Amino acid sequence: MTIAEVRQSAGLPEVMPAYLKALSYAKNDPELLVRLAHQFERTGEFEKALELVSQVDADSDHIHRARLVESRVLKRDKQMPQAKEILEKLVKELPEQEELRLEAVGDLALIHDREGDFDEAFRMMTSIKQVHLSRCASQKAASDFATQRFAVLADSLTDRDFTRWADELEDRAYEPTPALLTGFPRSGTTLMEQVLDAHPQIVSTEEKDLMAREILPSIHGKLSAEHSLLEVLDQISHATVEKKRKFVWSAFETLSGQSLGGMTHVDKNPAYNLLIPLYLRLFPETKLLIALRDPRDVLLSCYLRYLPLNPVSVTFLTxxxxxxxxxxxMTAWLKFSEMISNPWVEVRYEDMVGNMEVEARKICQTLGLEWHDDILRYREKLQHKQVTSPTYADVKKPIYKRSLNRWKNYEKHLEPQFETLAPFLEAYGYD
Known part of the structure; x- marks a missing residue:
């Protein structure tokens, strides 16, 4: 195996044995050493990760990234003082606006949060946001454009639109059963997805953004941006729907590495509430799983985390x-929920943490699946599985309640936004 081949395969946990075979190449490639160490850290193989970062020369351009990976291993291995020491050193050594430094500040802020130093955690995270705010013009423009178009779509849809699309549905017994797991980022979708993925009849795909990045641009065709999204969805021909469905299933099979025939496929995308109409246009039979969490905890959790700057994360800069x-x-979902006839279920994160089996059974019923005890053993499957969500480290831990009512530690910072959240606190019983 060549270094080029190893680089191409990096990021796919199922080829981890290939990583091991290629370590003789990696010894002379510090960037590859760090990338492999990062993979082992994500899959919880800490000794292997530490062994690899120890091989990165101190004068290498990649030593700071190696140290960041080392701090994450130590943090996950409950060696918090050592992890904190490394992070503090990185923050001092790196230029103020360098992205790697911002990552280190974000990790350090979460350690301060864990230690109960909430003001310092908030101050440090705000410093990251300020840097990103100074250079987010292109991402914000893209976010504002897309969000506005989907907001108009949500306002203009009626139940007749959903009914008309559903009436076009043919017998799909030979295809997988589509399900969309959404709600809002930091509402517990990662936990729910990993629990469901343990069911032998479920295959999940995590945050691949296929609909937004591939399908929507392709169906837009020759229509200009002046045409509404409702017009775009209405003009799709039957042949186009068939073509796009085949493309989507082929892509998901490639991503999952297995045939999906006869399976239920769960597409987990927490920021897809506004894309529900697109889903139901191409897959009118989609079953919907909506993750809920106390809006105040959602607000805090979205803010109190470093995220690379992109058209989604730019929303969380203030x-x-x-x-x-x-x-x-969530206003869009409240409207859609009254207009669609698809099976759907709302699952509160707090209930999932309190009694996972009860909530998982409720989800299985919505999906039309028999209960399977493998769901209760979902963490066994997670041991050597790479989770791509930013919360990959948390989801592999036993279920804990530390994140419940976390917002109370930051109430003075969050309070100005409570009026905006009030309707949803009431609607979902959090008031």
């Missing part, structure tokens, strides 16, 4: 913009 985006997405 508490105000986060609260307004939450209100937009």
């Amino acid at each position: 508490l105000e913009s986060t609260a307004h985006r939450y209100a937009l997405d």
